[in-house]
Amino acid sequence: MSAVTSLRHSLLERLGPGALASPKPTARLRWSLVPAGLPLGHLVLLQGPGRTQAVAQLLSEHPTQSAVWVEDHLSAYPPGLAQQGVELERLLFVESGNQWPWVLAQLLRSQVFKVIVAASILKGPEVEAGLRRLQLGAERSQALILLLAKPEGPAWAIRSRLQCQMSDQCLVVREAKQPQANQATGAEGP
Amino acid sequence: MKNFACLFFPATLESSRLASLAEACLRFSSQVAVRADEAVLLETGKSRWLYGQASLGYRLQRLAQREKAVHRLRFGDSPAEALALARYDALDALQLPFEALGDYASPFKADEAARRLALSLAPPLRALGLGKLGDLLALPPQSLGSRFGPQAPLLRQRVAGHWDMGWPRYVKKEQPKEDFFFAGGPDGGACDSLEHLGFALRLLCERLCARLRGRNERLEKLRLSLNLDVFPRREPTRQLWDLSLPLALGEARELHLVLRSALEGWLSKGLPGPALSVELQALETAPGSRGQRNFFERREEEVEAFNAVVDRLRLRLGEPQVFLAELVQRYLPEQAWKKVIKEPPEHNSPVPELPLLSLRPTRLLRQAQPLLRAGDHLALAGGRRWDVLRWQGPERLQGEWWQSPGLARDYYRVGTTEGPDLWVYHSLALPLALPLASQGADTTGGFWLHGFFD
Numbered sequence: 140m141s142a143v144t145s146l147r148h149s150l151l152e153r154l155g156p157g158a159l160a161s162p163k164p165t166a167r168l169r170w171s172l173v174p175a176g177l178p179l180g181h182l183v184l185l186q187g188p189g190r191t192q193a194v195a196q197l198l199s200e201h202p203t204q205s206a207v208w209v210e211d212h213l214s215a216y217p218p219g220l221a222q223q224g225v226e227l228e229r230l231l232f233v234e235s236g237n238q239w240p241w242v243l244a245q246l247l248r249s250q251v252f253k254v255i256v257a258a259s260i261l262k263g264p265e266v267e268a269g270l271r272r273l274q275l276g277a278e279r280s281q282a283l284i285l286l287l288a289k290p291e292g293p294a295w296a297i298r299s300r301l302q303c304q305m306s307d308q309c310l311v312v313r314e315a316k317q318p319q320a321n322q323a324t325g326a327e328g329p
Numbered sequence: 330m331k332n333f334a335c336l337f338f339p340a341t342l343e344s345s346r347l348a349s350l351a352e353a354c355l356r357f358s359s360q361v362a363v364r365a366d367e368a369v370l371l372e373t374g375k376s377r378w379l380y381g382q383a384s385l386g387y388r389l390q391r392l393a394q395r396e397k398a399v400h401r402l403r404f405g406d407s408p409a410e411a412l413a414l415a416r417y418d419a420l421d422a423l424q425l426p427f428e429a430l431g432d433y434a435s436p437f438k439a440d441e442a443a444r445r446l447a448l449s450l451a452p453p454l455r456a457l458g459l460g461k462l463g464d465l466l467a468l469p470p471q472s473l474g475s476r477f478g479p480q481a482p483l484l485r486q487r488v489a490g491h492w493d494m495g496w497p498r499y500v501k502k503e504q505p506k507e508d509f510f511f512a513g514g515p516d517g518g519a520c521d522s523l524e525h526l527g528f529a530l531r532l533l534c535e536r537l538c539a540r541l542r543g544r545n546e547r548l549e550k551l552r553l554s555l556n557l558d559v560f561p562r563r564e565p566t567r568q569l570w571d572l573s574l575p576l577a578l579g580e581a582r583e584l585h586l587v588l589r590s591a592l593e594g595w596l597s598k599g600l601p602g603p604a605l606s607v608e609l610q611a612l613e614t615a616p617g618s619r620g621q622r623n624f625f626e627r628r629e630e631e632v633e634a635f636n637a638v639v640d641r642l643r644l645r646l647g648e649p650q651v652f653l654a655e656l657v658q659r660y661l662p663e664q665a666w667k668k669v670i671k672e673p674p675e676h677n678s679p680v681p682e683l684p685l686l687s688l689r690p691t692r693l694l695r696q697a698q699p700l701l702r703a704g705d706h707l708a709l710a711g712g713r714r715w716d717v718l719r720w721q722g723p724e725r726l727q728g729e730w731w732q733s734p735g736l737a738r739d740y741y742r743v744g745t746t747e748g749p750d751l752w753v754y755h756s757l758a759l760p761l762a763l764p765l766a767s768q769g770a771d772t773t774g775g776f777w778l779h780g781f782f783d
Contacts, residue, residue: 188748192783205631215691216662216689216693217654218656218665218686218689219690219692219693219780220691221683222683222688223691227653228671228673229674230653230654231651231652231653232651232652232654233646233650234646234650234651238645238646245638245642246638
């Protein structure tokens with residue numbers, strides 16, 4: 140009997156059958172580009188060319204959900220997003236400057252937005268703690284946080300990474316490789 | 330269900346407090362009356378909202394608790410019955426003493442003459458061996474007038490539940506205003522910390538929002554004033570702050586959060602001295618068509634939460650930094666949309682029509698960047714370069730000749746070997762990007778990078 144199995148048995152004996160219940164399945168936001176959908180309550184990093192179009196497609200597939208686009212200085216072009224099917228009346232734009240931790244925390248706390256897009260590089264002295272706080276806030280409010288740029292610093296709080304690619308004018312999104320832990324650029328992985 | 334309710338304050342309550350409570354009760358019914366210093370009466374039988382007695386009771390109790398005064402709530406078949414039950418802390422009107430007839434004679438105002446006349450019935454009734462209002466109903470109504478005077482049959486009818494009095498019209502005050510005194514109040518002493526002030530503000534927000542809700546209004550602009558005891562002045566100093574809310578608010582919780590954010594800015598160095606009192610006044614209000622919450626959707630709460638978070642963000646970041654985008658019928662790409670702020674639309678609202686334009690990029694540079702073109706390569710002056718695969722276009726945008734410089738551009742979508750497609754234009758109206766020529770680059774055509782199809 141392996142160590143894990145024996146531990147499991149002893150915990151079950153001591154705490155009862157409910158003690159080792161499997162965690163609740165994660166709620167997901169359906170998305171035609173990723174058949175499994177996107178996990179709500181998580182931080183997801185979208186990389187590669189076409190990520191803005193990918194976000195636009197996600198928003199257009201959920202026209203009744205309110206969403207927010209946070210960027211230090213706006214570079215998103217609303218007419219272009221509208222052409223991709225985004226309902227501009229449901230997309231709030233916030234130019235956060237360097238106050239992204241506070242802004243994102245407020246947005247999560249309000250529980251108004253199901254999709255929060257952080258389009259700028261998250262940087263500053265508290266990136267690691269800020270991302271962790273975002274992850275907890277996202278879990279609590281069951282919101283999806285999409286990061287469109289890799290944060291500067293350790294980013295182990297990011298749960299999944301997706302790579303966008305344009306192939307013959309068609310957008311393809313696939314799971315990206317997880318970065319190696321403890322690289323020189325920053326400690327990845329818990 | 331009994332349709333009349335009375336919130337009675339045995340130890341009396343200031344008339345201004347009663348008036349504000351009555352205003353808050355307008356959310357339940359338009360039939361509201363104040364009995365000076367003592368009670369608020371309301372009728373819900375003709376209200377268009379559906380309230381059960383128990384749920385209405387909880388709501389009224391909640392409003393009354395904010396006044397921090399001893400109170401009693403009773404329901405009755407008439408305003409007088411509800412008032413008398415509350416005054417005598419009883420549950421059955423037929424068991425009330427004859428003194429309660431004073432309330433039956435004049436429930437809406439303290440009319441001493443009517444009360445005395447009603448009370449004059451008590452001794453002869455007691456002489457007959459009767460002791461409770463219920464006994465009055467046992468007497469034959471035909472003979473009451475001749476035996477006890479003309480008011481006796483009228484009062485008997487009222488005790489029996491036949492109500493004949495008109496409901497007095499309730500006049501709302503001009504602008505709701507709520508205050509809280511730290512010194513001499515139930516909390517005693519002055520307020521010397523923002524945290525303490527926050528607690529008082531929470532109460533004021535609840536009272537103010539309850540009143541606004543009764544008036545079917547939401548807050549657009551408010552004034553916060555603090556009476557401060559600043560050393561070495563002898564007289565208290567009054568400090569005022571006006572706060573405009575771009576999106577109107579009606580919920581106390583959200584208003585309190587916005588106010589706290591505002592206070593952090595106004596009083597970033599803390600209170601300049603102990604606060605003696607704080608006042609919150611509604612300066613401008615907007616119609617708020619709210620009554621009873623919708624059982625089947627949460628739109629009201631969603632809009633309120635949206636408004637609150639937008640107000641908070643705008644307060645901290647500045648108004649232009651938080652916005653929705655609205656398309657504008659202009660060819661000039663950078664002016665083809667504008668910033669607006671409004672409440673989110675209903676779920677089934679029609680989608681606005683898009684102008685017929687060819688595909689626009691998803692990212693636009695704040696200012697177009699001059700591009701160097703060398704064969705199949707494009708480069709920015711800063712050093713970034715792209716290998717070009719294809720050029721699509723041009724799309725000529727021309728017009729707005731009255732502007733200086735006018736718009737005359739040929740736009741191309743440029744596919745590159747790596748990265749997103751570029752949105753590049755060749756300016757027809759402007760001189761070429763001459764500074765680049767000095768760097769030995771081929772600036773023929775004067776190409777400018779304006780956006781990305783990211």
